[in-house]
Amino acid sequence: MIVKQRYNKFKNIPTFVDGIRFASKKEAARYQELKLLEMNDEIRNLELQPRFACVVNGKKVCDYVADFRYFSNNSYVVEDVKGKKTDVYKLKKKLVEALWPGVTITEV
Numbered sequence: 001m002i003v004k005q006r007y008n009k010f011k012n013i014p015t016f017v018d019g020i021r022f023a024s025k026k027e028a029a030r031y032q033e034l035k036l037l038e039m040n041d042e043i044r045n046l047e048l049q050p051r052f053a054c055v056v057n058g059k060k061v062c063d064y065v066a067d068f069r070y071f072s073n074n075s076y077v078v079e080d081v082k083g084k085k086t087d088v089y090k091l092k093k094k095l096v097e098a099l100w101p102g103v104t105i106t107e108v
Helices: 025-039 087-099
Strands: 015-017 020-022 044-048 051-056 059-065 068-072 075-080 105-107
Touching (some): 015 025, 020 025, 051 087, 059 087, 087 105
Antiparallel strands (some): 015 020, 044 068, 068 075
């Protein structure tokens, strides 16, 4: 029996770290970096997959799910690990930054 390894359309390879499934090796590596920073008290309150609701005129348009959020230098940092920036991602990024004052999405 031949078993094919499944890839997504961008050829990312899902990777597990600490029992957590990450969409890519790059995202898993960034998680490990952030865990080290948190252990060394350089960042605090590391969150995975924080969700931002995009509501316009009382109607929910979509949700944006970032990869990470953490507290550093007296403010929250929202990160998205990107290999390819899709048109949908670009639109959601602009929407979140417009609807959520103070939120800037950092791409890693």
